[in-house]
Structure formats: C-alpha cells, structure tokens
Amino acid sequence: MEKNNLKAWLYLLPALLFIAVFLVYPLVDVFIYSFEEGYNFASQSFFGIGFYNYKFVLNDPYFIKALVNTFILVIITVPVSTILALLISMGLSSIKALRNLFQTIYFLPYVTNTLAVGMVFMILFKKTAYSDGLVNAVLSLFNIAPVDFIDGPYWAKMFVLCFYTVWVVLPFKIIILTSALASVKKEYYDAAKIDGTSSFRVFRKITLPMISPMIFYLVITGFIGAFKAYSDVVAIFGTDLNNAGMNTLVGYIYDMLYGDSGGYPSYASSAAIILFLIVLTVTTINLLVSKKRVHY
Amino acid sequence: MKVVLKHVDKEFPSKTKGADSVFAVKDFDFEFPEGKLVGLLGPSGCGKSTTLNLISGLLRPTKGEIFFDSIDMTNTPAEKRGVGLVFQNYALYPHLSVLNNILFPLQNLKGKDKLTKEEMLKRAHDAAELVEISHLLDRKPASLSGGQQQRVAIARALVKKPNVLLLDEPLSNLDARLRLQTREEIRRIQKETKVTTIFVTHDQDEAMSISDLIVVMNEGSIQQIGAPQEVYDNPKNLFVAKFLGIPPINVFDGEIRENSLYIGDEKITSFAYGKNTAVKIAIRPEGLIPSEDGVLSAKFSSVEVMGRDISVIAQHPASSGKIRAIVSSVNSQNICYDSVKFSVAENKLFVFDSESGERLLADKSQVQEGKSKSAGKPKTTKKKAQTK
Numbered sequence: 001m002e003k004n005n006l007k008a009w010l011y012l013l014p015a016l017l018f019i020a021v022f023l024v025y026p027l028v029d030v031f032i033y034s035f036e037e038g039y040n041f042a043s044q045s046f047f048g049i050g051f052y053n054y055k056f057v058l059n060d061p062y063f064i065k066a067l068v069n070t071f072i073l074v075i076i077t078v079p080v081s082t083i084l085a086l087l088i089s090m091g092l093s094s095i096k097a098l099r100n101l102f103q104t105i106y107f108l109p110y111v112t113n114t115l116a117v118g119m120v121f122m123i124l125f126k127k128t129a130y131s132d133g134l135v136n137a138v139l140s141l142f143n144i145a146p147v148d149f150i151d152g153p154y155w156a157k158m159f160v161l162c163f164y165t166v167w168v169v170l171p172f173k174i175i176i177l178t179s180a181l182a183s184v185k186k187e188y189y190d191a192a193k194i195d196g197t198s199s200f201r202v203f204r205k206i207t208l209p210m211i212s213p214m215i216f217y218l219v220i221t222g223f224i225g226a227f228k229a230y231s232d233v234v235a236i237f238g239t240d241l242n243n244a245g246m247n248t249l250v251g252y253i254y255d256m257l258y259g260d261s262g263g264y265p266s267y268a269s270s271a272a273i274i275l276f277l278i279v280l281t282v283t284t285i286n287l288l289v290s291k292k293r294v295h296y
Numbered sequence: 297m298k299v300v301l302k303h304v305d306k307e308f309p310s311k312t313k314g315a316d317s318v319f320a321v322k323d324f325d326f327e328f329p330e331g332k333l334v335g336l337l338g339p340s341g342c343g344k345s346t347t348l349n350l351i352s353g354l355l356r357p358t359k360g361e362i363f364f365d366s367i368d369m370t371n372t373p374a375e376k377r378g379v380g381l382v383f384q385n386y387a388l389y390p391h392l393s394v395l396n397n398i399l400f401p402l403q404n405l406k407g408k409d410k411l412t413k414e415e416m417l418k419r420a421h422d423a424a425e426l427v428e429i430s431h432l433l434d435r436k437p438a439s440l441s442g443g444q445q446q447r448v449a450i451a452r453a454l455v456k457k458p459n460v461l462l463l464d465e466p467l468s469n470l471d472a473r474l475r476l477q478t479r480e481e482i483r484r485i486q487k488e489t490k491v492t493t494i495f496v497t498h499d500q501d502e503a504m505s506i507s508d509l510i511v512v513m514n515e516g517s518i519q520q521i522g523a524p525q526e527v528y529d530n531p532k533n534l535f536v537a538k539f540l541g542i543p544p545i546n547v548f549d550g551e552i553r554e555n556s557l558y559i560g561d562e563k564i565t566s567f568a569y570g571k572n573t574a575v576k577i578a579i580r581p582e583g584l585i586p587s588e589d590g591v592l593s594a595k596f597s598s599v600e601v602m603g604r605d606i607s608v609i610a611q612h613p614a615s616s617g618k619i620r621a622i623v624s625s626v627n628s629q630n631i632c633y634d635s636v637k638f639s640v641a642e643n644k645l646f647v648f649d650s651e652s653g654e655r656l657l658a659d660k661s662q663v664q665e666g667k668s669k670s671a672g673k674p675k676t677t678k679k680k681a682q683t684k
Contacts, residue, residue: 191383196376
C-alpha cells in the first residue's frame with residue numbers, strides 16, 4: 001500500500017484537479033459570498049459579514065413563493081412519475097408484440113429538446129384572444145369552461161408544470177425500470193408459481209424488493225432533479241417567472257444573479273446554500289429510509 | 297403418489313422460419329413409482345429438465361397425458377399440482393430470511409387450506425429441522441454456503457407437504473466434497489418423508505448412488521430404465537453403456553465370425569450368434585485384466601495412479617480413443633511396461649450392433665429381438681426400454 005501511494009495520487013490527480021477547481025472551489029466561494037453583505041463583482045468589495053443575506057432571502061416573498069412552488073413540484077412529480085413509470089414498464093415487460101415500438105414511443109421525449117417541448121405545451125394549453133387552445137377545446141366537449149393554463153389561475157399553471165415535468169422525466173425512468181424488471185431471474189417467478197403465489201403477492205413480495213435499488217435510485221435522482229427545476233418552467237411560462245408567480249428556487253437564484261435589476265450575488269449565494277441544504281437533508285432522509293426498505 | 301406419463305411429447309417450435317421444430321421430449325412413457333427416488337439421467341440437452349418441468353406444470357406437453365395417481369394433471373396449472381420443486385440455482389428469495397423463504401409457500405395458501413401463524417411456524421420449523429438448518433433461520437440466503445442454501449431450498453419445497461418432490465440438478469452447484477454429503481442428505485430426507493422424488497442430473501455417479509431407479513435419456517427419448525446396478529451391468533444399447541461408468545467404457549470395432557468375437561485378428565471369446573457381422577464391442581475398464589496369457593494385446597502408453605486403483609492406459613488400433621483398464625494397486629506388479637495383454641471378464645463385455653447401437657445378446661432367444669431392433673433404424677432408436 002505505502003509504496004503505491006505516490007502513484008495512486010498521480011493517477012487521481014486529473015480528476016481531483018477538476019473536482020477541486022470546478023466543484024470544491026466554487027462551493028466554498030459561494031459559501032463565503034453568502035455571508036458577505038452587498039458583495040459587488042466589479043469592485044470585489046462588500047460592506048460586512050453576517051447573516052443579513054439569509055435574513056433577507058428568507059423574508060423575500062418571491063423566495064417564499066419559489067420555495068413553495070418547488071416543494072409542490074417535487075412532492076407531486078416524483079411519486080407520480082415513478083409510479084407511472086413502474087406501471088408502464090410492467091406493462092411493457094408483459095407484452096411481446098409491439099414492445100419495441102412502444103419502447104421507442106415512450107423514449108422519444110427523452111431525446112427531445114426541453115424548450116421545444118415547452119413550446120408544444122404552450123400551444124396545447126395557452127388561451128389567446130383568438131383560440132382557446134387544444135386542451136380547452138377538448139374540455140369544452142365535456143361542457144367545462146375554458147381555463148387559461150398559462151396565464152390563468154395558480155392551480156392551472158401548477159398543473160401544466162407538473163404534467164410537463166412528469167412527461168419529461170418518464171422516459172428515463174421507464175428505461176431504467178424495464179431493464180431492472182428484465183434482470184429479475186425467471187426462476188423466482190417459476191418458484192412462486194409452483195407455490196401458487198397470487199400475482200399481487202408476487203409483485204409485492206418478489207418484484208418490488210428485487211427492483212427496489214433501482215426505484216430508490218430513481219427517487220433520489222428524481223428529488224434532486226425536481227429541486228433543480230428551472231429550464232422547464234422558463235420553457236412554459238417565459239423568463240419573467242416572479243411576475244407569473246411560478247418561480248422556482250433555481251429560478252430565484254438566477255434572477256438574483258442576472259435578473260432585470262440584477263447583480264445581487266450575495267443574495268443568490270445564500271439562496272443557493274439554502275437549496276443545497278434542502279437537497280442534502282432530503283437525500284439524507286431518503287438514504288435513511290432506504291436502509292430499511294431497499295434490498296441489495 | 298405415483299406419477300404417470302403416457303406417451304408424452306414436448307415439441308418446441310423453431311425460432312427461425314422454415315427450420316423443423318425441436319422435440320425436447322419424445323414419447324416419454326413411464327410410471328414413476330410411489331415413494332421412490334428416481335433419477336433422470338442424461339447428457340445436457342437430452343430433455344431431462346424439460347421432463348421435470350412437464351411434471352411440475354411449468355410446461356405443458358404437446359402430446360400425451362400426465363397423471364398423479366389416477367388424477368389427470370395434463371392441463372392442471374403448476375400451482376394446483378402440489379409439487380415441490382428445487383431449482384438448480386435454488387431460486388431462494390435473496391431479500392427474505394431463511395425462515396421467510398420457507399414460510400413463503402405456506403403464506404400463499406388460501407381458503408380452507410389457510411393456516412394460522414402458529415401452524416405455519418411449526419411446519420416451517422419442522423421442515424428446517426428435517427434438513428438440519430434450524431440454527432440458520434434468521435440469516436439471509438446470501439450469507440449461507442451452497443450446501444446450506446440447497447437445504448433451505450429443499451425445506452421450502454417440502455414445507456407444503458408436496459405430492460411429488462422434483463429436484464433439478466440439485467448438486468451441480470456444490471463442490472465435490474459437499475456433493476457427496478448432500479446426496480446422502482437427499483436420500484435420507486426422501487426416506488424420512490417417503491415423498492415420491494424425481495431428480496434430474498447429468499452426473500451418473502450421483503444418479504447411481506442414491507436412486508432406486510434411473511431413467512437414462514438421450515435426445516428426448518428414454519434409453520433404459522432400471523435399478524442403477526442393473527442398468528450398469530446390462531446396458532440396453534451403446535449409448536447407455538458409454539454414458540454410465542467412470543472411467544468410461546472401452547469401445548472397440550470388432551466382428552462376429554463363426555460364433556466368436558474378434559477384435560482385429562484376436563479372438564476374444566465365443567459368442568453364439570446367427571450370422572457374421574461387424575459389431576461394437578464394449579468392455580468396462582474393470583473388465584480388462586492385464587495378464588501374460590491375455591487375449592487382447594495393446595500398445596502400452598502410461599499408468600495413472602489414482603490412490604486406491606491404478607489405471608493402465610493403452611492404445612489399440614480398433615479403438616478410436618485410449619483404452620483404459622482399472623487394476624487395484626495391490627496387483628500392479630503384473631504389468632509389463634511395453635505391450636500389454638489383457639484377459640477379458642465376460643460379464644463386463646457387451647456387444648452392440650455397429651449400426652443401431654442396440655445390444656446383441658448371445659442367447660439364442662434374444663437373437664430375434666436384437667435383429668428386429670436393429671432393422672434400419674438410425675443411430676439411436678426411439679424404442680422405449682423396459683427392463684424387468
């Protein structure tokens with residue numbers, strides 16, 4: 001061991017260098033900025049050090065709105081998309097004919113550009129002076145009054161956002177779960193069959209535990225991904241998210257850095273640190289829960 | 297409960313278009329006797345596992361019928377047949393403890409068969425005790441050795457008190473020492489439970505040592521059925537003779553001339569047979585005895601020492617491979633290390649038709665049968681072989 005130490009560090013050096021420069025240094029820097037009040041990029045100066053940035057951010061109604069939006073998005077889309085993906089991949093695994101066709105169809109959103117898809121959603125849902133949009137046209141068939149999903153009530157906008165997010169994250173989850181299902185050995189099902197196990201019990205007692213590591217992986221990455229939602233929101237609601245009341249945490253950070261009045265790196269930094277702490281906490285809780293539920 | 301297969305065929309459609317479908321099992325017709333341990337023996341791809349799956353209900357036969365006692369099970373789904381199946385790689389649920397694995401079949405029971413928690417636990421503990429794994433109940437399968445996992449799998453198959461216990465290559469994942477021990481275990485468990493047991497193996501040693509009956513299969517059809525020693529001592533055809541026995545039997549191209557057997561120019565023994573014909577002569581390694589006045593001379597190549605016995609390896613132009621004689625190491629001094637002469641033990645010598653591979657017997661009354669079997673059939677015939 002001792003002898004190879006130098007060599008080992010040498011091999012690790014390129015990766016370590018990149019991590020240090022592009023990950024560790026910015027993280028530390030952001031952490032420092034978040035305590036420097038009124039930091040100015042141009043002059044590299046600040047007024048003082050303290051918790052004022054955090055106090056400001058946490059009292060900013062826009063931040064609170066972004067926080068609430070993000071939490072709603074996370075809480076709805078992660079379970080819904082995971083369960084939907086599980087159902088779809090179970091369906092895919094149990095059919096033979098047209099399986100490849102369906103797999104391709106389900107995977108298409110994954111290779112489509114976020115902004116392009118956002119445009120499509122806007123066309124589907126937007127209500128203008130000239131047209132009610134496709135979704136409203138369908139709704140009107142059932143005598144439901146048209147709703148403006150893009151500029152209308154909050155729940156309608158949130159619905160579009162969640163719908164969109166679920167649709168975008170589904171393909172990846174389906175791919176992962178389909179392969180996870182395929183990797184469960186046939187003998188387990190044969191053994192269960194010989195013992196007369198009901199299909200619900202087979203699912204609950206065999207399939208689910210066997211693919212639990214993959215489900216867990218999807219939940220964790222799903223949480224992290226949803227907490228970092230931004231481009232999807234921009235694609236549907238445009239860049240003036242605070243005005244639309246649809247801002248997210250990452251959107252808030254971006255606005256603080258570059259927004260119209262722009263240039264509050266200190267506030268942006270403390271918001272970023274808060275987001276980091278939230279993701280860290282949620283992931284830790286996930287890991288703790290998974291210890292009991294996930295079987296490797 | 298006895299298991300009866302009546303002219304069972306299993307045909308798998310070919311994957312490529314135009315090609316013929318494959319018969320995994322062909323005309324399997326046999327009654328597995330109640331309470332016995334029967335070994336299905338054959339090389340890989342001979343259809344023995346398929347036969348097992350047909351009995352378990354995981355596969356349905358293309359033709360023929362399957363009965364458990366007098367109940368027609370041909371189209372009964374696996375879960376209603378009441379069979380216990382031990383898989384080759386055990387198929388223990390890795391996320392469940394040993395106890396929960398054994399409990400699993402019991403927890404499936406519904407309706408009038410439903411057991412209380414206490415009954416389930418009692419049955420599971422009884423099964424665990426039978427296979428001697430009571431001290432491992434809290435462990436996960438991954439933390440057990442291969443032999444222990446095997447026992448858990450057997451306990452899981454036995455806990456629901458199956459009509460028939462099926463074992464698919466039960467010992468192939470164990471190391472040599474464990475294999476010996478486990479096969480004794482299987483024998484003991486079978487004797488204790490008296491459950492009709494059918495097990496599949498490609499290892500003749502395994503089949504011979506613990507079975508009441510062995511069924512030798514090749515290319516989907518039964519070659520011979522009988523008690524292990526009987527099949528070994530009296531093989532029905534060349535395939536069975538070659539397949540049973542370690543080291544393998546020595547096969548020579550020979551001929552019958554004037555009621556005598558010849559290998560090359562050497563007369564081996566007299567053999568009453570109606571006509572002169574080319575034959576295959578098979579002699580078990582223990583039937584070749586090196587001696588100075590032997591009838592078969594061969595070119596000596598080497599000696600293999602195997603502890604208890606030694607093998608004399610020699611070459612003979614009438615035999616394609618090496619020929620091997622097993623000699624107990626006590627009388628090894630007789631061997632002349634240049635060319636060897638062997639005398640032949642007649643009860644270890646078998647004569648087969650060189651075309652069909654069917655056994656030819658010197659007995660007059662058997663001559664007719666030998667003829668009818670060899671008539672224009674391809675290498676292995678589909679004739680079912682009943683010895684008794």
